[in-house]
Amino acid sequence: MVFDIEVNNKKIKARKGETILSALNRNGIKVPTLCFMEDLQPTGACRICVVEVEGREDLVPSCSQIVEEWMKIKTHSPRVIKARRTIVELLLSNHPDDCLYCERNGNCELQKLSIELNILERRIPGNKNVLKADRSSSSLIRDPKKCILCGRCVRVCEEIVGVTAIDFVKKGNECSIEPSFNRPINLSSCINCGQCIMVCPTGALYEKDHLPELLESLNNPDKHVVIQYSPTVSVTLAEEFNLKAGKDINGMLNSALRKIGFNKIFESSFSADINAIEVASELIERLKTGTNLPMFSSCCPSWVKYVEQTHPDLIPNLSRCKSPQQIMGTLIKNYYAKTNAINPEDIYSVSVMPCVAKKFEAQRDEMTSKGITDVDAVLTTRELAKLIRLYGIDILNIESELADNPLGTRSSAGKLYGVSGGVTESIIRSFISKLNEHEPVNYKITELRGVNKNRKEFKLKVSNIELGVAVVSDMINAEKLLIEIANGRNDIHFIEVMACPDGCINGGGQPIPAKKEDIKLRMKAIYDIDEKDSIKFSHKNPLVNEIYQNYFEKDKSNENLNSIYTNFNKRDILL
Amino acid sequence: MYAILESFNMSQKMKASIKKYNLPDRSSLLDMLQIIQDSHGYISEKSIADVSKLLSLPSAKIYGIASFYDQFRFTPYGKFHIKICDGTSCHISDSPVIIRELEKILKIKPNETTHDGKYSLETVTCLGACGKAAILSVNDKYYTEVIPEKLKELLDTLNVIEE
């Protein structure tokens, strides 16, 4: 039902049951929000969205108040503006004044509000927050000094990711956001997905910075600096340079990296191809022997940590194949180093990931070969953008270039690793081909595509083998699925789990903000590439085949192939 | 659900009290914490982990909830648990001075315990004897009409009791 309400002396249309905010937004009126989160129940905590409703004694939070037909609303009356200003001033009154040294300088909601409300003076004095930053995690840094307690991180961690590593602690003025027992976050159940970073309006949460070390290596003439970038980076980086989401700038990315001075530029989609082939074989093997099923994907380090801490008994079900990032890292320091006669210790191996958990993955003890770390530094998409700006590269106005070989050519299947469902789709492509010894005509699996789906499932039959796959992209749904399986469900043989909703395309290292429409466009960009590209199968990637022939299969001891496999281990933490 | 309970390091009495609740019914959380607080005097990481298993709730959540309430503590009390009332009546009868004085003597702040585990300090709002402010209690024994000058003497008598 639609009815008229009066807003700022004009009539606008409102729908029955919607909030004032939703009615206002649809009619082009902007009201600032802080605690509000799309799709989640409003809490009405921050009060920044207040409006004046005639007949109500107090100001009313528009994000949570349902519209009524009788309402006459003022969204920007002097009273409202004054209240909003005061609220922001209160937040600023004990806020450390160091925007200039802040991770979110220029992209901070608090800063924006202060500009919008024209706050030019500290009217309300307050004792500055002196809380210490928690730098314990290898993925993210929490700086509670800058936290405005909007609760968005808590809600995303609990209601979207399904981990609840952090919560509000204490009350009143002592309130803060903490892991269980105020432990450092690396000892908590945090799985490093970084979704909390994505929703934090301020610089209270951000990735562990790897830029300084990288710059040092870049400036060191003795270092051979090699970079790999994840499938999603080429379609999200442009947003950092104010382009609309979904623009693929792969070629420019290559050329920018070359200008910065990386000695070699490789694509993680290449190693994703290898991952797809290996996981497909692993799956066939397990189906034959009937052991450790259902098999879980293991390319998301957040999910891996979740299994290690929450379901240690299921560790054997994880695919033992390393993730694309780590395969590439291994290949660079072994295959590439050997073929080009470079001392692996002189190589500085960098990756660009949509992800902060990859920083954690890179430093895991298990992620080494022959005592040498696979990957030395991991940048997020955001950090890469910083680097590009630092080197003064006008990325949108440069010529396209290609990545380097031998590890820079990919199939579109490798690219699909960037979206939830894509991993499975690539694996199935190789799986079918292996069993049938020819490629399926229909490479597209629409059942496994699309955003915002809690669960995607697909069943197929290839040469007498029935395969059931399931795809989830958060721990809530992963957990539900595991319960179903524990309760006897046995028609699922492969499960792809990503920690970030919709997959790495929405990873914790991507440009902020990542609105829902943006995610859709990012995803579309990936599928468009799959549509356009001629090589759609991992095992059709000529360079991949070359590596199999010259490196993996030639080696009789199997050591080379084993180096892209790993183990996972139980973790004892306070869940 | 009750089966895990058996593996916990808890007294039979506690286990019996816990068994009165439906598991994993979230609304019994505060009661359980209360049972633990009452029997152990504080809530340890271990007990939070136990409750977390009983109620299938993440420990961060339980800690967040427990820390909200004044009554739950996460470190053990000292041998002498001193509660000083800072309710209105006591406040205007100089309880702030008493608190400051005790902080000075014991070298701890409210909600802390001395290193030797002997004293712990807590401020509360109203012990319910406003008429005889200022009030202080040690291990639930009350002292009325306390004045700052008498504190040292009071602490001394505690030590005598101990011997």
Place this chain on the structure above:
Amino acid sequence: MISNIQFLKEKVLVQNTSAYNKDVEERLKFLRRENTQIPIIYIGKGTCGIIAGAIKSTEAIKEYLSAKQITAEIIEVGCIGLCIAEPIVDIQLPGMTRLSFKNMNSENIVHVLDGIFNNNILNDFVLGQYRKKGLQSWENIPFIDSLEFFSLQNRIVIENAGIINPESIEDYIVNNGYNAFVKTIYHYTSNDICKIIEKSELRGRGGSGFPTGKKWKIAHDTASDQRYIICNANESDPGSFLDRLLIESNPHKLIEGMAIAAYGVRTSKAYIYIRSSNKLGIRRFKIAIEQAKEYGLLGENIFDSGFNLDIIIKISPGAFVCGEETALISSIEGKRGMPKLRPPYPSERGLFGKPTVINNAETLCNIPSIINNGPNWFNSIGTNSSKGTKVFSLSGKIKNTGIIEVPMGISFNDIIYKIGSGVKNNKNLKIIQVGGPAGTSIVKDKLSITVDFDVLKENGAFLGSSGIIVMDEDSCIVDLTKYYLRFLSNESCGKCIPCREGIHRMYEILDNITKRPKDEKSHQTLERFKGVMQMESLAEIIKDTSLCGLGKTAANTFISSIKWFRGEYEEHIFDRECKSGVCKELRVFNIDFDKCTGCNACPKKCPVNAIIGTAKYPHFIIEEKCIGCGACFETCKFSAIFVK
């Protein structure tokens, strides 16, 4: 002869009449101990009685009795609300009225007992005697109800508190207890009950003064498979202790009120949310529930009426904000006690999403009397907009501290000067604080205003919290306001910005002006003034934008006190002076040249090096540097340092 329980159930409760036959009347009289053959000693054992030493007194009594080989019955009762007189011990000799003695610590009681058993009443300790038909009264001893403390009171809610044994359901029943409940389930429908309460015009005593009957009716009429009623006994504001008294001194009355309410809103599940520190109350309430169950007054199919009721005790682990109804619900559900948006109101969607009536303990204790005496009786007491009585806790610098129950419409003058006997130590009154930390300050000249929802609301107070705190001329308004703001800043749930940050900022600003700044630089001075200038506008925004009642009322004390005491605030700000000497950190110390021996002890103690001087010569304090900590003052063995 049938057992007491059978008698009370079948002959008293089920009969449910006001005129029992002679046998029954006779046995009731016996049970009321009106024709006792041995002396009865009643010991007041409320929390405050115990704190004041009632346990030791009990031991002394027992020792005395056995030493003198006197047989007497000892009965533990709750408290009558006169804290100042605790421990209170009453003695009833056969045939005589009950005599009440004050300050009965373990020494005094022995003298009093010695006296009374030797026909020598120690008048110094006598509080008064209780009026009772059929018993002989003592000569030259005032009746309790003629004492000024009691004569202006109208005790309905706290009627039998301190008089009957709270741990005995028999004591409650023989004093007309549970009659109203049995009448309810036998003679009224749930609709009738809602109507009676609505007609009585009873308004909630817990805060907003919402008409209780109306609230019940909404929950009653909301379709649902389950409803709940909750008794709110969180009471965590400093200076308010009436729920404590109700529960520990007469728990059955509250149970009866809850039971009638449960019947009225058609629910079989009632909760009581009691603050954990109220240990004695919780214990007595548990006992009372067990007894009521034994009598079949709780449980399944109560008195064959088909009505079921279960009362569950939920212990509040301590948070002031959990008194707010939505926060209370969250707390019972096992969550952080954070308030939620209303609407939906709990009466439509409350505990576990079901219609829930939340009532204050005092509100519920009014119910049995209303059912017994009818709505018209109730609304004949009080004023136009406020019916019935109101219970207050009196504390602070007042002579008679304690709990009182007065009819609505009485003036604060009467409460303070008549019932309370005026200010302690014959000082002048400065203000009274009504309604707890979020209440309002009433100045001396305004004490003629009356106890009435609407009158108080006009004056920025609300009748919610029962605390009246009296401040004398020696108190400091800035300190008091600061104290309340600190309390509220700690007790805010922390959810919304204006409340969490705003209250704390206000506290910090006041804290700043009640201290001599360490090493004040010019820009800090400026900040200090700026802060003060923003206080009023800040107060207004916090009120306007906070989510729940805590935030909305937090600035009340400041707003009301600055109206009357702007001068005092300004003294703190501009002159850095606290005339009453309460703000200790504003003190300035000086050294008396004649007394100082130059022992050099004080400079070592001064945290800011404000003392200069050479050994053996008089020292000197640099006033600008001194932060008023008093360390030097305590150090000087020659009393050379004094407060300027």
